[in-house]
Amino acid sequence: MNDIRESYRLFGLRISSDIRLPELQPFSADEPGDVEIRRGPVPADGTEVGPKMGPFSHAAENALWLRVPGVARYLIRDGGKLIYQPEGDIDEDSVRVFMLGTCIGALLAQRGHLVLHGNVFEVGGGCAVCVGSSGAGKSTLAARMLQRGHRIIADDVCPVDLNGRAIPGISRLKLWQDTARRLEIDTAALRRIRPNIAKFEMPLGDAFRAEPAPIRAIYVLTPWNQDRFTIADMSGIAKFQALRANSYRFRFLKGMQLGPRHFRQCRTLAADVPVAQVFRPRLGFDIDGLVDLILADLAGRGAVS
Amino acid sequence: MTARLFWLASYPKSGNTWLRAFISNLTGERDVPASINDLGAGGLASSRGWLDDVLGFDTADLDRGEIARLRPAVYGFASERRRSFGYHKVHDACHRVDGRQWVVNAGATAGALYLIRNPLDVAISYANHGDCSIDEAIAMMEDPEHRLARDDGEQLKSQVEQRLLTWSDHVRSWVDNPEIRTHVIRYEDMKTDTHLAFSAAARFLRLPTHPQDIARALAFSAFDKLKAQEDEEPFRERDPRSPRFFRKGVAGDWQTTLTGAQIDSIVAAHGAVMERFGYLDAAGSPKVM
Numbered sequence: 001m002n003d004i005r006e007s008y009r010l011f012g013l014r015i016s017s018d019i020r021l022p023e024l025q026p027f028s029a030d031e032p033g034d035v036e037i038r039r040g041p042v043p044a045d046g047t048e049v050g051p052k053m054g055p056f057s058h059a060a061e062n063a064l065w066l067r068v069p070g071v072a073r074y075l076i077r078d079g080g081k082l083i084y085q086p087e088g089d090i091d092e093d094s095v096r097v098f099m100l101g102t103c104i105g106a107l108l109a110q111r112g113h114l115v116l117h118g119n120v121f122e123v124g125g126g127c128a129v130c131v132g133s134s135g136a137g138k139s140t141l142a143a144r145m146l147q148r149g150h151r152i153i154a155d156d157v158c159p160v161d162l163n164g165r166a167i168p169g170i171s172r173l174k175l176w177q178d179t180a181r182r183l184e185i186d187t188a189a190l191r192r193i194r195p196n197i198a199k200f201e202m203p204l205g206d207a208f209r210a211e212p213a214p215i216r217a218i219y220v221l222t223p224w225n226q227d228r229f230t231i232a233d234m235s236g237i238a239k240f241q242a243l244r245a246n247s248y249r250f251r252f253l254k255g256m257q258l259g260p261r262h263f264r265q266c267r268t269l270a271a272d273v274p275v276a277q278v279f280r281p282r283l284g285f286d287i288d289g290l291v292d293l294i295l296a297d298l299a300g301r302g303a304v305s
Numbered sequence: 306m307t308a309r310l311f312w313l314a315s316y317p318k319s320g321n322t323w324l325r326a327f328i329s330n331l332t333g334e335r336d337v338p339a340s341i342n343d344l345g346a347g348g349l350a351s352s353r354g355w356l357d358d359v360l361g362f363d364t365a366d367l368d369r370g371e372i373a374r375l376r377p378a379v380y381g382f383a384s385e386r387r388r389s390f391g392y393h394k395v396h397d398a399c400h401r402v403d404g405r406q407w408v409v410n411a412g413a414t415a416g417a418l419y420l421i422r423n424p425l426d427v428a429i430s431y432a433n434h435g436d437c438s439i440d441e442a443i444a445m446m447e448d449p450e451h452r453l454a455r456d457d458g459e460q461l462k463s464q465v466e467q468r469l470l471t472w473s474d475h476v477r478s479w480v481d482n483p484e485i486r487t488h489v490i491r492y493e494d495m496k497t498d499t500h501l502a503f504s505a506a507a508r509f510l511r512l513p514t515h516p517q518d519i520a521r522a523l524a525f526s527a528f529d530k531l532k533a534q535e536d537e538e539p540f541r542e543r544d545p546r547s548p549r550f551f552r553k554g555v556a557g558d559w560q561t562t563l564t565g566a567q568i569d570s571i572v573a574a575h576g577a578v579m580e581r582f583g584y585l586d587a588a589g590s591p592k593v594m
Contacts, residue, residue, distance in 0.1 A: 055378035057361045068362055070371065102362045134353050134365055135463035178460030196368045198459040223463070225539035249361055283545030 007033055011108060011159055011167050012212075019084070019092060023100065023170050023201065025210075035080055035107065037099070042073040042085040049075065051255060059255025064106040068098045076103050079110035094194045100170060105157045105248040109258055113159035113167070114265035115248040120153035120166045120213075121145040124304050127153050127166050127213035128294065131246035132221030137280060137290075140179045141221065143202075144287045147183060151209040157248055160265075164272050166215055171208035175200050182287070216303035218275045219294060220246065223282040229293050230279045239270040242277070274301060308415040309387040310380055311510050312350070312395045315420035316446075316475045317453070318430035320492040321394055322542065322550070324420060326526035327503055328392055331512055331519070338525035341534045342541050350380070350395035350409065351454065351464040359383060364465060369456040372465050373402045377410035384413035390511055396453055398470040398478040399485065408468075411484040418506055419479045422492035423584050424472050424575050425559035425568060425591055436546035439567060446472040447574045473578040491582060493556045493594050499523060528554040557594055 008015045008024035014033035015024070021037075043049065046067070050060025056067040064076045072095045075083045082103055086095050108115050118131035119142035130138050139155070146152055154169035161167055177198035180187045190200035220234070220242050234242055243266040244250065253262045276297065280290055298304050313328075315321045322344070329339040348355040356364050356372070359379045364372050383391065395409060399417070402408050409417075424446060432442035445451045449471050456466035469475055480487050488509040494502045500516075503523060507514045524530075532551040534540075543550035559568065568591060572579065579585050586592045 052382075054359050054361045055375075055382040066361060069375065097366050098362050101366065133463065134357055134363065135461045139461075176460045177458075194366065194368075196458070197366070198457075199365070225541055225543055225545060251358060251361055281545070 010104070011169060013111075019096065019099075021096065021100070023096070023172055025171065035082065037082045037084070039085065040083040042075045042083055044073070053252055053255040057252065057255075059252050061257040062110050064103075064110075064252055064256060066098070066102060066106075071095060071098060074099065074103045076106045076110065079107055079112075082107060091195060093192070097193055101157065102249055106252055106256070108157070108159045109248070109253060109262075110256060112261070113161065114243075114262065114269060116158040116160060116218075116243070117156065117246050117248040118158050118218075119155055119173075120158050120169075120215075122151040122153060122209050122213060123216060123295070123298050125213070126216040126303055127209075128298060128303070129158055129166060129215055129218045130221055130294075131218060131242075136221040136223055137285070137287075138221055139174060139176070140182070140287060141290060141294075143173055143175060143179060143183055143185070144291050146173065146204070146207055148291055151207050152204055153209045153213055160215065160269060161212060164215055164269060165212040167212050168208070168210050171204045171210075173202045173204065175202050215269075215273050216298060217301060218243070218269075218273055220275065220277045222277055222279050223285075224279045225282055226279070227281045229281070229285075229289055231293060231297055232277050232279075234275045234277055239275040240266050242275050243270055307384065307387075308413055309384040309390055310409070310413050311390055311392050311415050312409055312417040313392060313420070314395045314399070314417045314479050314487075316422070316427060316469065316472055317396055318427050318434055319420045319422035320490075320495055321396075321420055323495065323526060323528065323531065323554075324418070324506065325392075325394060326531055327506075327522050328510070328512065330525040331507060331522035338530055338534070340538075341531055342538065348393060349464065350376075350393050350397065351467050353463055353465050355379070355383075356465060365461050368458060369466050372456075373408065373468075376408055376465075377402065377406040377413075380410040380413045384410070390415055392510065395467075396469065397467040398475045399482050400468055400470065400478060407482070407484065409485070411482075414485050415511075416486045416488065416509060417479055417482075418509055419476075419487050419489045420492060420495075421476055421480075421489055421582055423556065423559070423591075423594075424571050424579065425563060425584075426492075426556060427472065428567070428571060429558050429562050430552065433552055434544050434547050434550070436544065439563065443567060443570055443574075446571070449474065471574070473575045476578050476582075489582075496554075496556050497594075559591070560593060 007027045007029045009027045010024050013035050015035045016033035017037035046058030046065035049058045049065040053059045058065040062078050066074045071090050072084050072086045105115050118129045119138045120127050120129050153166050155173050159167045187200045193199050325344045329344045356379050428442045432439045451469045453467040454462045454464040504519050535551050540550045
């Protein structure tokens, strides 16, 4: 076990950890945190934890066992404990990538949050959430919004509280080299998220909003084969389905016995917040065109001050 | 493990989409043709969304080698969870990952329907699909390192990297695979002996084979129907660099499109496999079909 024990703040939680988390805001505290992250034995086989949810995952009520082969095994319990056991001589950066992704997402779900898979940026006094499949352009959009002066609230893991507000996440954007090049962001001084991938961590500093923000609209970013943008409001069951489909690691929710609550949360959010599908050209799309379209749409909803 | 996955395997531009349209119309109950943008027939083997969903963590945080090593486990799990057969398009060559498991997981595989098309015609169609010259397409088909959605580790693509090997090795990797049962269909036979070729495919894939069902599915997936649909709405599987996906859909286009040197180059590289599948005559010259 590591000797260090440091405290951080993330998603409004106090986290005490024996692995350094340079991505997070340090926090000095003597009392125990809400969440404990520590290295410890995690069974090699997740069968004893609960039924199999995937080739490398098992779940039971308020528990998730996850293995990223060659990186680490993780056990997340009761919304308060995250135990990790690295495999082989893997680097700490790699162990952290999945810890601050799937694991923290599962932990937030265990704590009762609806967690969306998307990026959140500030607009007016509120925020907009952009969801969509992997490769849809969420990160590029967030990075460009940042360049256009909008503070970022969350990147990738977006928990929503009971009042329909997005809870601030890690003060960073994960950026691919290709995106950075297109947006003329110099990556020379940035850390790679893992040694073997040209994906960088851009610290947000003042461009991070650390307070929760009411969600004005949710956009489902969808690449298509036409060379123009279109935006279309969703209604009825389609809104609910879009929220469910873009929930973070939907696969694990049922196994953790969180299905019924998640269903109610999606239904409530769908009733309260507009959801629109934004179609964008699959190739060579004009990022500022997309930003303008979304900002104009938000202005039309009275969300831009 | 119960093997529930059927692979619809081919080098690109060899009739795979036509076959999937046929399957979709054969299994569907609708009285209108299935949409080309909703060819139900399972996800693509290389779909990042499918892999991420089953794995429960992002392949975007893995390198190309790590992703390739995890793919067999994803298909193994997908097969385990199915109660009926699933049909998935795959363009990868059937190679082993890390010299061990087959990328598609032989234990999860009920069979592979392999579509082969005259490489002389593939070259033309592939050039059109990738918006490159025919000479470049010919070079790609000879390149053992050729990959689709090549992973340079610098950007995110909606599909993970697929190794194709050379055109000849792609064919051999599937049809000579020691552990996977394959059924080979020639694109040219799909064009000329349509009913027979598709009936055999349906039988191999454990799908309905009643002649009336086959005829209906074929009518709904006829090339001109697919092409007309693309005129109406863009096809999502079209390469954005290419003006259209369904182009000519003919066999023998090479006779009027390729130069003598291009024909010679393809025959020199792929003659052995071309001969084996009836694309060369006794003198070793390309057969006019």
